[in-house]
Amino acid sequence: xxxxxxxxxxGAFEHPGRELPDESLAQIHATVxxxxxxDAGLTMDDVDGFxxxxxxxxxxxxxxxxxxxxxxxxxxDSTESGGASPIYHVSHAASAIVAGKCSxxxxxxxxxxxxxxxxxxxxxxxxxxGFEGRMYGVxxxxxxxxxxxxxxxxxxxxxxxxLAEIKVAATIHASHNPNAFLRKVMxxxxxxGSPLIADPLHRADCCVVTDGGGAVVVVSADVAxxxxxxxxxxMGAGEAGKIVNGGKTDLTYSGxxxxxxxxxxxxxxxxxxxxxVSIYDSFTITVLMMLEDLGFCAKGEGGRFVQDGALVxxxxxxxxxxxxxxxxxxxxxxxxxxxxxxxxxxxxxxxANEGVQVPDCxxxxxxxxxxxxxxxxRSATMILGREDS
Amino acid sequence: MTxxxxxxxxxxxxxDVNPDxxxxxxxxxxxxxxxTRCSQCGEAVWYPRPICxxxxxxxxxxxxxxxxxxxxTFSIVRRAPGEWGQATPYVLAYVELEEGPxxxxxxxxxxxxxxxxxxxxxxxxxxxxxxxxxxxxxxxDA
Ligand SMILES: [Zn+2]
Numbered sequence: 435x436x437x438x439x440x441x442x443x444x445g446a447f448e449h450p451g452r453e454l455p456d457e458s459l460a461q462i463h464a465t466v467x468x469x470x471x472x473d474a475g476l477t478m479d480d481v482d483g484f485x486x487x488x489x490x491x492x493x494x495x496x497x498x499x500x501x502x503x504x505x506x507x508x509x510x511d512s513t514e515s516g517g518a519s520p521i522y523h524v525s526h527a528a529s530a531i532v533a534g535k536c537s538x539x540x541x542x543x544x545x546x547x548x549x550x551x552x553x554x555x556x557x558x559x560x561x562x563x564g565f566e567g568r569m570y571g572v573x574x575x576x577x578x579x580x581x582x583x584x585x586x587x588x589x590x591x592x593x594x595x596x597l598a599e600i601k602v603a604a605t606i607h608a609s610h611n612p613n614a615f616l617r618k619v620m621x622x623x624x625x626x627g628s629p630l631i632a633d634p635l636h637r638a639d640c641c642v643v644t645d646g647g648g649a650v651v652v653v654s655a656d657v658a659x660x661x662x663x664x665x666x667x668x669m670g671a672g673e674a675g676k677i678v679n680g681g682k683t684d685l686t687y688s689g690x691x692x693x694x695x696x697x698x699x700x701x702x703x704x705x706x707x708x709x710x711v712s713i714y715d716s717f718t719i720t721v722l723m724m725l726e727d728l729g730f731c732a733k734g735e736g737g738r739f740v741q742d743g744a745l746v747x748x749x750x751x752x753x754x755x756x757x758x759x760x761x762x763x764x765x766x767x768x769x770x771x772x773x774x775x776x777x778x779x780x781x782x783x784x785x786a787n788e789g790v791q792v793p794d795c796x797x798x799x800x801x802x803x804x805x806x807x808x809x810x811x812r813s814a815t816m817i818l819g820r821e822d823s
Numbered sequence: 824m825t826x827x828x829x830x831x832x833x834x835x836x837x838x839d840v841n842p843d844x845x846x847x848x849x850x851x852x853x854x855x856x857x858x859t860r861c862s863q864c865g866e867a868v869w870y871p872r873p874i875c876x877x878x879x880x881x882x883x884x885x886x887x888x889x890x891x892x893x894x895x896t897f898s899i900v901r902r903a904p905g906e907w908g909q910a911t912p913y914v915l916a917y918v919e920l921e922e923g924p925x926x927x928x929x930x931x932x933x934x935x936x937x938x939x940x941x942x943x944x945x946x947x948x949x950x951x952x953x954x955x956x957x958x959x960x961x962x963x964d965a
Contacts (some may be wrong), residue, residue, distance in 0.1 A: 480851075512947070561843065561870075562870050563838060563839040563927065564839060564840070564844060564848070564870070564955075565838075565869070565870035565871075566834055566840025566870075566927045567927075568929055568930055569836050569838060570902060570915055570929050570957075570959075571833060571900060571907045571910065571913055571915055571929065572833070572905035572915060572927075573900050573902065573904060573907055576902075577898050577900045577903075577915050578898075578915070580898035580900075580915075581896045581897065581898050581915065581916070581917060582896070584896045584897060584898060584940070585895070585896040585940070588896070589942045611888075629901070629902075630901050631900070631901060631902045632898045632899065632900045632901065632902070632915070633898055633899040633901070634898075637899075668936055677876075679876065680866065680868040680875075680877055680924065681867065681868060681869030681871060681920075681923065681924025681925055681926065682830040682923075682924070682925070683869075683917060683924075683925040685895075685896060685897070685917075756934075763917075790943065809927075
């Protein structure tokens with residue numbers, strides 16, 4: 435059974451804040467949930483499906499359901515897939531809607547890495563402990579994404595200047611976004627001149643650190659038709675996991691090589707049909723590798739693809755992350771999934787910021803990578819279209 | 824067999840030893856690097872575990888690796904939290920063992936600028952003081 439055309443994104447809301455020292459984590463969730471429901475023209479009492487990841491306050495969905503007063507739930511899912519979690523949640527919500535298990539699903543993400551701490555569970559005892567990570571000085575994700583970047587450069591001749599083009603495009607977009615964390619347009623020279631954090635990645639190759647959150651509402655076709663606002667059609671979704679595979683580690687590709695074809699097949703479209711992409715941009719290298727793995731260029735061609743303003747809205751070959759993305763706008767809870775969905779909804783409703791709206795935007799792709807480009811990861815790809823497409 | 828050193832320039836955290844990995848970590852204290860070998864399909868498996876992730880046989884053994892390999896990729900870490908911040912810059916790397924698996928590790932005993940992809944390396948062990956020694960690698964002449 436396909437979800438294509440059976441479920442719709444009816445509401446989306448991004449918290450306008452980037453530093454929220456005086457708000458609790460649960461309060462940020464509440465703010466974005468109310469915002470997304472108001473955007474859709476729905477209320478908490480309409481919600482019968484609820485989805486959140488480990489960024490939610492307390493013990494998965496039940497603590498947040500209790501805090502928010504969600505009394506009519508009949509489908510709940512705390513799937514934890516790192517920063518890509520909300521894209522998994524929308525995909526799973528669409529499947530649940532198709533199966534008749536719920537009709538109004540609320541997906542929420544929030545975090546306070548800038549002024550507080552996330553209250554999710556502490557580090558789990560993973561089976562690979564001792565063979566990765568803390569033993570060898572893995573310092574946040576930058577050091578392991580750098581391993582992938584270095585190998586990409588070695589195999590394909592990718593350069594730091596090409597990676598920098600991705601940051602430049604993001605900052606051009608962020609300059610049109612009054613809420614963006616970084617509003618100054620950067621040059622390639624400024625990006626490669628910023629301090630090295632983990633060679634070959636510079637500070638400017640990394641996403642911003644912000645508080646905040648976002649939420650989206652997924653509804654059935656019947657509910658979508660009853661709402662005054664334009665909804666966005668879910669045309670297809672694909673998921674995949676890339677495992678370390680017993681030590682046969684290959685850092686030159688991501689799980690998108692599997693998740694993207696699944697999403698395109700379900701949607702019945704190809705990369706050539708896509709007008710806008712939201713790609714989770716934890717680092718510049720993440721975007722470059724996803725452009726290849728999603729099928730927008732051949733493996734190894736990402737560096738050349740991003741040159742000459744290809745990613746810059748409104749007239750680049752493939753405008754991306756027109757809100758500024760995680761690289762320049764917002765990266766709440768160190769998780770990029772929800773803001774990617776929200777900006778795609780804005781583009782398909784012609785509600786992007788002035789100067790970055792893609793003309794006649796009909797089809798958008800959303801991709802999230804959860805986990806680590808340097809080890810194991812979850813990949814989720816979604817194809818969205820206009821309600822009447 | 825190499826000696827286990829106590830002169831690490833990097834932090835030497837202790838691993839979480841469990842029944843899957845107890846034999847591996849015990850061998851590190853004798854300066855021996857073990858790799859899981861599947862008796863069914865013959866693949867070398869990293870990290871150690873009793874199930875083969877390739878053919879799903881549970882007929883696996885730990886065997887001694889040569890301790891030699893080459894650098895698959897690396898990063899020079901220049902900013903790090905906690906005690907690792909005192910050790911920067913240091914090299915985080917994947918080393919491809921002669922037996923096949925690519926393993927996360929550090930390249931030590933050299934200037935960080937001397938590391939390159941393809942560089943030949945050999946294992947060195949550093950004592951955690953808690954019943955295990957960490958395998959790291961150093962550059963050797965080709
Ligand atoms: Zn096997």
